[in-house]
Amino acid sequence: MxxxxxxxxxxxxxxxxxxxxxxxxxxxxxxxxxxxxxxxxxxxxxxxxxxxxxxxxxxxxxxxxxxxxxxxxxxxxxxxxxxxxxxxxxxxxxxxxxxxxxxxxxxxxxxxxxxxxxxxxxxxxxxxxxxxxxxxxxxxxxxxxxxxxxxxxxxxxxxxxxxxxxxxxGIISYLTPPSAGTTDYAVDIFYHAVQGKDYQCYLKKDTALPMxxxxxxxxxxxxxxxxxxxxxxxxxxxxVSAYSFTPEEIYGEIREVYPEFRITYEPDFRQKIAETWPASLDSHFAREDWGFAPEYDLKHTVQDMIQNLRKILVHQ
Ligand SMILES: NC(=O)c1ccc[n+]([C@@H]2O[C@H](COP(=O)([O-])OP(=O)(O)OC[C@H]3O[C@@H](n4cnc5c(N)ncnc54)[C@H](O)[C@@H]3O)[C@@H](O)[C@H]2O)c1
CATH class of the missing domain: 3.40.50.720 (NAD(P)-binding Rossmann-like Domain)
Structure with missing residues (x-):
């Protein structure tokens, strides 16, 4: 049991x-x-x-x-x-x-x-x-x-x-909003895009992080x-990580769906934290020892996030 x-x-x-x-x-x-x-x-x-x-x-x-x-x-x-x-x-x-x-x-x-x-x-x-x-x-x-x-x-x-x-x-998801981590921008940006709002990002545009x-x-x-x-x-x-991207790169992916979407950059204390974190990870131990194999690449993540957030935000 x-x-x-x-x-x-x-x-x-x-x-x-x-x-x-x-x-x-x-x-x-x-x-x-x-x-x-x-x-x-x-x-x-x-x-x-x-x-x-x-x-x-x-x-x-x-x-x-x-x-x-x-x-x-x-x-x-x-x-x-x-x-x-x-x-x-x-x-x-x-x-x-x-x-x-x-x-x-x-x-x-x-x-x-x-x-x-x-x-x-x-x-x-x-x-x-x-x-x-x-x-x-x-x-x-x-x-x-x-x-x-x-x-x-x-x-x-x-x-x-x-x-x-x-x-x-950083974990990207649509069901429960993240609490207060340094990678949360990668979730917030979707909420803004889907709601037709501009987004002010607290990291610099070229800060790559694994997600x-x-x-x-x-x-x-x-x-x-x-x-x-x-x-x-x-x-x-x-x-473990599936991909790495910068704010500018995910913004580019989201603009494929929302060409009007606008972003500005206003780095705060989280920029300093992000600069001490890796830009990409070696996950080979996880793959070899227990079969880590992520299925979502960035494109599929963006499509799925937008589809699901549209459903959720429409009902609010
Ligand atoms: N979300 C991410 O991007 C991310 C990235 C790396 C690692 N993690 C790790 O994954 C785990 C879960 O993260 P998350 O994103 O769900 O965090 P979260 O902040 O969304 O949730 C943490 C939960 O812990 C609860 N909590 C706080 N203090 C508590 C206490 N004293 N006793 C019992 N519960 C308490 C909070 O109420 C909250 O519901 C954490 O160990 C975190 O370090 C998360």
Missing amino acids: TKILVTGALGQIGTELAGELAARYGKSSVLISDVRKPQSFAGELEFVGLDVTNPDAIGSIIAEHGITDIFHMAAILSASGEKNPALAYRVNSDGTFNILEEARKAGVRKVMIPSTIGVFGAETPRINTPDITVLRPTTMYGITKVNAELLALYYRDRYALDVRGLRFP MYMPDALHSLVKLFEAKGDKLRHCLEYN
Whole structure:
């Protein structure tokens, strides 16, 4: 019997991940949780309030619901983390420690923890960045995520806890708006284009970053979850991305559909963060070890985003 706890399940990725897991393993196999209360949750999945900074609450939920596996999605992302570094530290570092420790004590089978390109820093090679390289981030988000990667290795090696994860690039999606990351412009730009509004971008026009469309992000997580453990050479250090682009390049793709669409550039503090992140990633370990194979290229992502956002925004 499988019972998966998803933390941070009301976030950009958690919302869609919960639906994907329910479709795959059955609705009764998924328990969603978040520190926030759901406003309206269309997925009809069982919800429980959970603040991951509270270890006792995690332990009780694991015991009461017979949790076998955890997808730990609760986090404070890069831009929010710079506004409130102490909160980012508590949620990302203490929260991840609590999840690992409670999972170990309860004998949970597998813990999935997404990491991020935010673990890299200005001294990391920016092009085709390898999995194992210099990790000296300058944001609190990046620092706490390096901590999470090292904690995961510690729990795997010291306690044989099966901890798995991957380093997501910017994730493009239309269902749940992103919270406050540095790559969010790649989602906001679509909302503006589809609503017929001009867009002011907070990054410079030539800032290339790696990205991926949500369906590929979800399939990657599930694929890694189901992969044979003896094939995995890494713990959370799997780089994954489908493509890289600059704001000017995605603007060009969107203008193929909306020729009237206009963009201006007004870089803010997020430009500095983006400049310390890779422009492209080497994902060969993920491909070889667990079959990472994204299906959406940039053109298909743009077409699908626009089609779906048109449907959603028309009904609002
Ligand atoms: N979205 C991206 O582009 C992206 C890129 C790289 C990595 N990631 C990683 O993927 C994971 C999920 O990211 P996301 O984009 O869904 O983030 P998000 O900010 O959209 O969602 C995070 C969720 O965590 C919840 N949360 C915050 N504090 C909490 C606490 N104390 N206890 C419980 N829940 C709490 C929030 O309410 C929110 O619903 C994170 O680990 C993030 O680092 C995301």
